[in-house]
Amino acid sequence: MDRLNGPANLMIVSDLDDTMVDHNDPESLSLLRFNALWEAYYHPSSLLVFSTGRSPTLYKQLRKEKPLLTPDIAVMSVGTEITYGESMEADDDWERFLDQKWNRNIVIEETAKFPELTFQSETEQRPHKVSFYVEKNKALEIMRTLLERLEKRGLDIKIIYSSGIALDILPQGAGKGQALAYLLKKFKVDGGLPNNTLVCGDSGNDAELFSIPEVYGVMVSNAKEELLQWHAVNGKNNRNIIHATQRCAAGIIEAIDLFNLGPSISPRDVRDFSDCKVGVCYPGHEIVKFYLLYERWRRAEAEKSGSYIQHLKSVFHPLGIFVHPSGNEQPLHLCIDAIESSFGDKQGKHFRVWVDRLLSAQIGSDAWLMKFDKWESSDNVFQCCRTTVLLSSKAKVPGGFTWMHVHQTWLDGLGDKDPTTWLF
C-alpha cells in the first residue's frame, strides 16, 4: 500500500457480519473497543482489510449503520471484488483474472433446474458471484450435483455454503482466501509482506482465509458450525488458529493478545490513564484517549470533579487555537469551558465518539502533525469532522503531549448542521 513506507507491521483481514460487527450488540461496544486499539497504536504502520460476503451496495449500507473504520482494502462479494482506500478504487486486474472458465449465463441456466434454490436480492448478484438461499438439509446434495453439472459444461467454479443458509457460486480462482493470496503476492512484489497477518471470521465463506500459509487466524467464539467443522477436519493441528472465547471484535482483540501481535489493551478498557504507561510514545494514543475522556464526561461516566477538567486543560497549550468547523476561531482553553458545562448532557443517550484514519507525521524533534476523522454518533445520527491537530511532546507531564492547535472541517460540507451542537 502506498500509504505505508514499507511492509505493514500487522495486517488484519476480517470478515464483517458476526465477526467485526456484532449484530447482537446495538451499542457496538466491542467494535468501538477494537477501533480505539487500532487507531491508538496500529493505523500508521499497519493495514486493515475487510473481507465480506456483502456486495458493495450492502457493504456501504453497513458502514452507514455501524461505527466501522475505513479499511485500507475492501474485499467484497465473497472475494470477487477488491477495492483500495477511502475512494474504493476497483482492482480491475483481479476481476479480469476471474473471467477464466467462468460464464454467468451457464450458471443461471443450470441453477434454474433446482427449485429448492431461491435467488438472493438483485444487489447480491454480481459479475462473478451468483447467490441463493437453500435449506441446510438440501445444501450438500445440491452442491455436489451442481458442481458436477457445471464442470461438465466447461466451467471451473466453487460453491460455498455459509451461515446455514447462503449458497454462493463463484469462479474457482475467487473467494476470500484466493483474494488474500492475491494481495499477499502483490505485497511481496511491491512494499514487502506484512510482518504478521491475522485473519478473522465466523462462517463458511471465511474458511479459505484460514488455509493461507503463515497467517494467524481467529474464529470468533460465535463462529458457525460449518466453520468449526471445517476446522476440525482441516485445521486442528495448526496452532496458529484459535477459537476465541469472546464474541466478534472482542475475539479479535483476544487473538492479538494471544499471538503477541502488539499492544492489546484497548484504551476503552482503561479507566484511569494516569497509570497507563503503554501509550507514552504513541501520539495516536493521545488523540484516542482525549476523545474517550470527552465521551465519558458527556455521558457522565467520569467523576464530575475539578481535577478531571484540570487534566483536560493541562493538555491544551494556553495560547492554542481551535478552528471550529463553522470557521469560528477561539482559544483552546475556552473549548474546555464549553466541555466543562456539557457534563452529562448525553447521559442515558446513545452517544459515542471514535476516530478513524488517524495518521501522524513527526514534523520536528518534538512536534507531531495528526490528521484524522473524528466521529460522533448521537442517537444513531453520525457526524464527522476531518481534523488536524498539532501536538508537542514538550509537555509538562513526562511522556505526555500538549495540544497546540486544532482545526476541523465538516466532512460533508456545512449542510444543515447546527454549529452549536458540535463542541470539539
Ligand code: GLC
Ligand atoms: C453476504 C452476502 C450474500 C452471501 C453471504 C455468504 O451475506 O450478502 O450474498 O451469500 O454473505 O457468503
Ligand code: MG
Ligand atoms: Mg460473517
